[in-house]
Amino acid sequence: MTEKTLLLVDGSSYLYRAYHAMPDLRGPGGEPTGAIRGMVAMMKLLRDQIGADYAACVFDAKGKTFRDEWYPEYKANRSSMPEDLSAQIEPIHAVVAMLGWPIVMVPGIEADDAIGTLARAATAAGWKTVISTGDKDLAQLVNEHVTLINTMSNETLDVAGVLAKFGVPPHQIIDYLALIGDTVDNVPGVNKVGPKTAVKWLQEHGSLDAIIANAHTIKGAVGENLRQALDWLPMGRKLVTVVTDHDMAPHVENWPALDALALRPVDHRNLLEFYQRYGFRGWRDEIEKQLGVTAPPKPVVANPGLFDDHEADAPAAPAQELARQYDTIFTFEQLDAWIAKLQAAELSALDTETDSLDAMRARIVGISFAVEPGKAAYVPLRHDYAGAPDQLPFDEVIARLRPWLENPAAKKVGQHIKYDHHVFANIGVTVQGWAHDTLLESYVLEAHRPHGLSSLAQRHLERKGLDYEDLCGKGAKQIPFSQVDIERASLYSGEDSEMTLQVHQVLYPRLAANPGMKFVYESIEMPTSAALGRVERHGVLIDPARLAEQSRVLAERMMALENEAYEIAGQPFNLGSPKQIGEILFGKLGLPVAKKTASGAPSTDESVLEKLALDYPLPAKLLEHRGLSKLKGTYTDKLPQMINPDTGRVHTHYAQAVAITGRLASNDPNLQNIPIRTAEGRRVREAFVAPPGHVIVSADYSQIELRLMAHISQDPGLLRAFNDGMDVHRATAAEVFNLASEEVTSEQRRYAKTINFGLIYGMGAFGLSQSLGIEQKAAKDYIDRYFARFAGVRRYMDETKASAAEKGYVETLFGRRISLPEINGGSGPLRAGAERQAINAPMQGTAADLIKLAMLAVQKALDDEGKATRMVMQVHDELVFEVPEAEVEWVRSEVPRLMAGVAQLSVPLIAEVGVGPNWDEAH
Structure with missing residues (x-):
């Protein structure tokens, strides 16, 4: 007879963990949904993974329990349930039941006691029990029939697992908990007794009763603390004991x-309605497929208020099934007829299908267009599977399309137009007339959300098109687009074009209705896309021989570090193995364990090694080795492999629609993360060189975010420091330490610099104490003195946090809106993070806007003056140029002037310029 399994879920534990783990998600009506989503995901996963026929999700019932009667202070220090979580309890109970789970709530006891009682009954019946929880108290229930699992940490605890994790077997867990206490439940233990001491005593004496009996023999302060707790310990043990016979x-x-x-x-039927109600589209779509039904269109939220720019998923136009007509073009008559439609249209959507995601190397396989929703055409050009029908000759198709493609008056919309622009440029076609990009429209409207066409169509049109993987497969079995059946390719590409057009028709009116967003979209993001396309296309020249030499030097230094590490450890070991490093550091050398991984092993992550490196030599060697290894693998070895064989240059990709503040992201390769705090990292920049007859020029905004803090806060002290051309960090130190400027020491200036930049990022006393290596009280005193002298900064911070909480977003000086969904969330850490972001985002976002405006101003001047200078990189607040020697003086004088002139602030905008044969020397 097969052993039955009972799966018990500690629902009360998991709903709190889901709430704190998930961001502040919102449903169509603005209601919180993060905890609901987390619970549903966990319950679905558990049901799929654990082969149980019997189960229960156990929740705490409302009201007091018997423990409150025993000890009125029980759980007294717990804060009340956050309102956003409280609002999700009832829906969580409802959806868990819809998912097929029996629900158990027992008044007068805790969920733990109900779980303990059910587990004991299952054991008596000869069943196996699996308890899904994150609560250590339930380890006392583990035996040969009962196992704990924690889906959030992938941890499983059987009898051996409990012993390995806690140092005591399950039958000693109650005594262990009584000794160490439980701060969460406000159950005192023995003062100053932690897990190590509790384990030691239990190993020596065997039980709490024996420890109490031998308390007089335990020496030192800890023994005295034990003796003071003797009267309390029986009650403590009673409180932490899970009831198993209710x-x-x-x-x-x-x-x-x-x-x-x-x-x-x-x-499924009620789940479909539930998922629709709370905006869980992916799960709703799964059920629709299973049932073969479609949910009714979701009503438009009439007055979403705060959530208009957060999670309001209602389509801006009624979702309706379009009569779709997609033409596949096999004849020139069809092509000419569509060209006539394109030429007559006010706006046409354009999309390409290619054989690569690398825009500089991608070849066109097919082209699609749309001039109205529901109608599109696809021109297959390079489908080469066996039996593929004859297609029109590539060169002649492009020749017929070229006049429309290169006509600036023929307005076009696309999704990520920079990619398509590169693809056409690869065949010598410069597409003009790009009027709109749905990727950027979405980014400006709702930067915190996904911007892929599939997401946009689902969110705004209630449509789900074909996925790329539906056509091409995935992984090792994925086929190139040229192998896709033309009929299916036509449906896929035609759908992309006409959905792009329809998404634009929904998004652009929303942009146009907000002057700030309209400016950011039309005057910053769209022209920046074109400017970035030119930067990407030109690329940057690197010296592979110099990088090869740097790789050789790095390899030698890494080998030396390995030998030094072996000598300190007394044996060879793998410096790339966290397990072996842990064995050496904490096993052999006995270094203190700072934190543990989810599996209970001592952590060897960077933060741990940094702390240990302050006192021990081996962690310092390991950190240096890691840094060099990363530098070598990511840059000195890899960059030469990324040189485009056709151009001899490296062509990074600048992603506009990633950072919610508007900052650009560089990837393949990432040129913005080259480490510059070490000499080895800075040396990588030496390999970014100018061709013969040219130099590299770097133009960098000076202290841009501090200047923006002065402008936005209008603090008189900061304004005076910048307007008088003072050293702002020295001026800050003079104010904080009440000294004359000339009396400020270098150490005091360093403190002031850390405060200046730290406050921009919302740093508190703890963060400042860590950065400066001082006591937290001293750090708080510095911050208090700073705010006393720079009251305008404090006012800005307080007003910005209040405004962000009211609106759910902050804005840059130019109108870019930065949403902060967690600013009103229930989770303390998430809300605190959002408040820090609220303080920093207006400055970081405005700085991002300024550097983009600077790119545009400089590029326009270069074009107007007919200069041969080329912009080759944008890195943070810096523009990098490749400049013919004859144009150096013009660039040296004009670029900083242009960069300073893109905005009028209350303090001067200053750009500093450097010139050199390579990026490092120019910087």
Whole structure:
């Protein structure tokens, strides 16, 4: 007979963990949904992964329990449930039941006690029990029939696992908990007794009773603390003991039989309505496919208010099924007819299908267009699978399309137009007339959300098109687009074009209705896309021989570090193995364990090694080795491999629609993360060189975010420092330390610099104390003195946090809106992070806007003056140019003037220029 399994879920533990783990998600009506989403995901996963026929999700019931009667201070220090979580409890109970889970809530006891009672009954019936929880108290229930699992940390605890994790077997967990206490439940233990001491005592004496009996023999302060706790310990043990014999008859049918806890069928019909109600589209689509039905269109939220720019998923136009007509063009008559439509249209959508994601090397396989929603055409050009029909000759198709493609008056819309622009440029076609990009429209409207066409169509049109993987497969079995059946390719590409057009028709009116967003989209993002395309296309020249030499030097230094590490450790080991490093550091050398991984092993991550390196030599060697290894693997070895064989240059990709503040992201390769704090990292920049007869020029905004803080806060002290051309960090130190400027020491200036930049990022006393290596009280005193002298900064911070909480977003000086979904969330850490972001985002976002405006101003001047200078990189607040020697003086004088002139602030905008044969010397 097969052993039955009972799966018990600690629902009360998991709903709190789901709430704190998830961002502040919102449903169509603005209601919080993060905890609901987290619970649904966990319950679905558990049901799929654990082969159980019987189960229950156990929640705490409302009201007091017997422990409150025993000890009125029980859980007294727990804050009340956050309102956003409280609002999700009822829906969580409802959806868990819809997912087929029996629910158990027993008044007068805690969920732990109900779980303990159910587990004991299952054991008595000869069943196996699996308890899904993150609560250490339930380890006391583990035996040969009962196992704990934690889906959030992938941890499984059987008898051996409990012993390995806690140092004591399950039958000693109650005594262990009584000794160490439980701060969460406000259960005192023995003062100054932690896990190590508790384990030691239990190993020596065997039980809490024996420890109490021998308390007089335990020496030192800890022994005295034990003796002071002797009267309390029996109550402490009673409080942490999980009840396993409660009468469940009113709450479980046919108790003590467990058959009533059979898992039930999933209630798909009600789930469909629930997922629709709370905006869980992916899960809703799964059920629609299973049932072969479509949910009714979701009503438009009439007055979403705060959530208009957050999670309001209602389509801006009624979702309706379009009559779709996609033409596949095989004849010139068809092509000419469509060209006539394109020429007559006010706006046409354009899309390409290619054989590569690398825009500089991608070849066109087919082209699609749309001039109205529901109608599109696809021109297959290079489908080469066996049996593919004859297609029109590539060169002649391009020749016929070229006049429309290169006509600036023929307005076009696309999704990520920079990619398509490169693809056409690869065949010598410069597409003009790009009027709109749905990727950028979405980015400006809702930067915090996904901007892929599939996401946009689902979010704004209630449509789901074909996925690329539906056509081409995935992984090792993925085929190139040229191998896709033309009929399916036509549906896919035509759909992309006409959905792009329709998404634009929904998004652009929303942009146009907000002057700030309209400016950011039309005057910053769209022209920046074109400017970045030119930067990417030109690329940057690197010297592979210099990088090869740097790789050789790095390899030698890494080898030396390995030998030094072996000598300190007394044996060879793998410097890339966290397991072996842990064995050496904490096993052999006995270094203190700072934190542990989810599996309970001592952590060897960077933060741990940095702390240990302050006192021990081996962690310092390991950190240096890691840094050099990363530098070598990411840059000195890899960059030469990324040189385009056709151009001899490296061509990075600048992603506009990634950072919510508007900053650009560089990838393949990432030129913005080259480390510059070490000599080895800075040396990589030496390999970014100018061709013969040219130099590299770097133009960098000076202290841009501090200047923006002065402008936005209008603090008189900061304004005076910048307007008088003072050293702002020295001026800050003079104010904070009440000294004359000339009396400020270099150490005091360093402190002031850390405060200046730290406050921009919302740093508190703890963060400042860590950065400066001082006591937290001293750090707080510095911050208090700073705010006393720079009251305008404090006012800005307080007003900005209040405004962000009211609106749910902050804005840059130019109108870019930066949404902060967690600013009103229930989770303390998430809300605190959002408040820090609220302080910094207006400055970081405005700085991002300024550097983009600077790019545009400089590029326009270069074009107007007919200069041969080329912009080759944008890195943070810096523009990098490749300049013919004859134009150096013009660039040296004009570029900083142009960069300073893109905005009028209350303090001067200053750009500093450097010139050199390579990027490092120019910087």
